[in-house]
Amino acid sequence: MHAPNSENLMPIGAAVELLRAQHPDVTHSSLRFLEREGLVSSTRTDGGHRLYARADIEHILLIKNWQRQGHSLEEIRGFLAERSALKDPALLSRDFLDLGLASQLERAGQLILQADRIGMDPDVIFFDVLQPALARLGEKWANGTASVHQEKEISVLCRELVTEITLRHSVDPLTDTVFISACAPGEKHEIGIIMVNGLLRQRGHRVRYLGPDVATVFLIEAIKANIPKAILLSSTVEESFSGCLKAVDAINEQWPGERSPLIIVGGEIAARHAQELVELGAAPIRDVRMIVRLEELLAPQ
Numbered sequence: 001m002h003a004p005n006s007e008n009l010m011p012i013g014a015a016v017e018l019l020r021a022q023h024p025d026v027t028h029s030s031l032r033f034l035e036r037e038g039l040v041s042s043t044r045t046d047g048g049h050r051l052y053a054r055a056d057i058e059h060i061l062l063i064k065n066w067q068r069q070g071h072s073l074e075e076i077r078g079f080l081a082e083r084s085a086l087k088d089p090a091l092l093s094r095d096f097l098d099l100g101l102a103s104q105l106e107r108a109g110q111l112i113l114q115a116d117r118i119g120m121d122p123d124v125i126f127f128d129v130l131q132p133a134l135a136r137l138g139e140k141w142a143n144g145t146a147s148v149h150q151e152k153e154i155s156v157l158c159r160e161l162v163t164e165i166t167l168r169h170s171v172d173p174l175t176d177t178v179f180i181s182a183c184a185p186g187e188k189h190e191i192g193i194i195m196v197n198g199l200l201r202q203r204g205h206r207v208r209y210l211g212p213d214v215a216t217v218f219l220i221e222a223i224k225a226n227i228p229k230a231i232l233l234s235s236t237v238e239e240s241f242s243g244c245l246k247a248v249d250a251i252n253e254q255w256p257g258e259r260s261p262l263i264i265v266g267g268e269i270a271a272r273h274a275q276e277l278v279e280l281g282a283a284p285i286r287d288v289r290m291i292v293r294l295e296e297l298l299a300p301q
Contacts (some may be wrong), residue, residue, distance in 0.1 A: 001017060002261060003089040005027060005082055008053065008054065009043055009051035009052060009053055010051065010052050011049060011050070011051060011052075011279050012049070012050045012051075012052070013028070013043075014052075015031065015050075015052040015056070015057060015060075016028055016031065017066070017140045018057055019057065019060060019061065020029075022061060022064070023061070023068070023235065024063065026060075031050075031060070032050075034063060034164075034232040035050075037073055038077075039058055039063055039073070039076060039077065039080070040059065040063065041056070042056065042168065054174055062119045063080075065081060068217045070124070070230075074156070074289070078117070079117070079118045080118075082114075082118045082123050082170055083118045083119050086115060086118060086119075086120060087115075087143035089120075089124055089125075089128035089134070090116060091127065092111065092112075092126070092129050093129045093130070093132045093133045093136075094133075095111060095209075096111055096112060096129060096130070097133040097136055097137060097154070099111065100133075100137075100150070100153065100157065101137075101144075101146060101150055101154070102124070105153060105157055108154075108157065108161075109157055109161060111150040112125060112129065112130070112161050112165075113161070113164065113165075115129070116165050116168065117120075118295055120164075122165050122169055122198070122202060124201060124236070125161075125165060126162060126165075126195040126199065127195065130158045130161065130191075130195075131192070131195070133154075133158070134154070134155065134158060134191060137150075137151055137154055137155070138151070145301070146182070149168055155276055156205075159191055159194060162191070162194055162195055162198050163194075163198070164196030165198065165199055166197075166199075166202060169202040170198075170201045170202055171201075171202065171203075171204050172204065173205070173206045174203075174204030174205075175204070175205075175206075176229070177205070177206060177228075177229045178199070178207075178226045178228045178229065179200065179205055179206065179207050179208070179228050179229060179230050179231070179232060179235075180207075180209075180222050180223060180226055180228040180230075180231045181193055181196070181197055181207055181208070181209045181210070181231070181232035181237075182209065182211065182214040182219055182222075182231075182232070182233060182234070183211065183212040183213055183214060183233070183240070183249060184214070184233050184234060184240045184241075184243050184244035184247055184265075185213060185214065185215055185216060185240065185243030185244070185246070186213060186237075186239050186240035186242070186243040186268070186298060187212060187213060187215050187234055187235050187236060187237065187240035187243070187244070187246075188212045189212070189234075189236050190211065190234070190235065191238065192234060192266070192267065193232065193234040193262055193266070194209070195207070196232065196266070197209050197232075198202065198239050200231050208222065208226055208228070216243070216246060216247045216250050219231075219247055219250075219251070220250060220251070220254055222278060223251065223254075223261065228261055229261060229262070230261055230262040230263070231251065231261055231262070231263050231264065231267075232264050233247060233248070233263065233265045233266070234265075234266055234267045234270075234272075235262070235265060235267040235269045235270045235281075236267035236268050236269055237268075237269060238269055240269065241269045241270070241273060244269075244270065245276065245277075245280065246279045248263050248265070248277065248281070248282045249280060251254045251263060252280065260281065262283060263281070263282040263283065263287065264282070264283045264285060265277050265282050265283070265284050266284075266285040270284050270285065271285070271286040274286065289296070
């Protein structure tokens with residue numbers, strides 16, 4: 001038994017209120033029903049009152065999402081059984097790449113979509129499964145153990161999977177705030193920023209993505225048209241960094257001082273040259289996952 005305040009447990013009333021933010025139909029009775037069906041468990045106090053941890057809430061949200069999609073309780077039991085046997089992301093990443101290199105692209109794609117269907121978080125799929133697979137694929141291409149056509153096929157598959165998973169999880173925009181994202185001039189590797197765009201949209205943000213290798217003049221035009229709260233630039237290769245700096249400088253010149261929107265720059269090279277970006281007034285991101293926490297980045301310091 002746990003005391004009511006131990007381990008950050010919450011009573012059933014607080015759990016219902018939290019769950020209703022996404023599922024207004026949740027009631028005390030519906031939680032008790034799910035528990036009777038063996039789909040949900042709770043901690044009990046010495047007096048028999050139900051208490052829920054944050055992990056319990058996430059588990060219930062997953063079940064409610066499946067119910068919203070029209071799945072039966074028996075189907076949900078099957079999903080939970082599959083979820084308990086879900087592979088570690090590192091193993092899933094390896095299997096995905098192995099299937100892709102063996103020209104079993106359909107099976108590779110289904111492996112990822114199944115992981116999404118049974119509840120693996122999209123950010124885990126993007127950054128712990130697909131991104132490492134692409135990094136290993138690049139190494140194999142560089143040392144001659146993967147062909148050009150394999151690199152292109154698997155890269156396109158990853159882009160398609162990110163798009164499909166994003167569409168599965170996207171929600172209606174929660175605000176009128178707009179964010180512009182683009183690859184810096186000279187930057188043609190776009191899968192990382194596409195992943196970030198997808199996660200932002202899944203969190204209710206409006207994103208206007210301009211694509212790879214965006215000339216500064218077009219970036220300025222998009223800023224004028226959309227009046228964004230922030231601009232997300234990606235710079236992953238050394239050849240793109242000078243263009244990135246020029247783009248940041250041009251934005252600051254166009255909108256000096258406090259009028260300038262927040263400029264967030266992510267990517268391997270951006271992290272390596274973080275001090276230069278800070279001196280120009282940009283916000284370098286060393287960990288790409290931080291970009292999806294825009295509320296923290298935009299909060300007054």
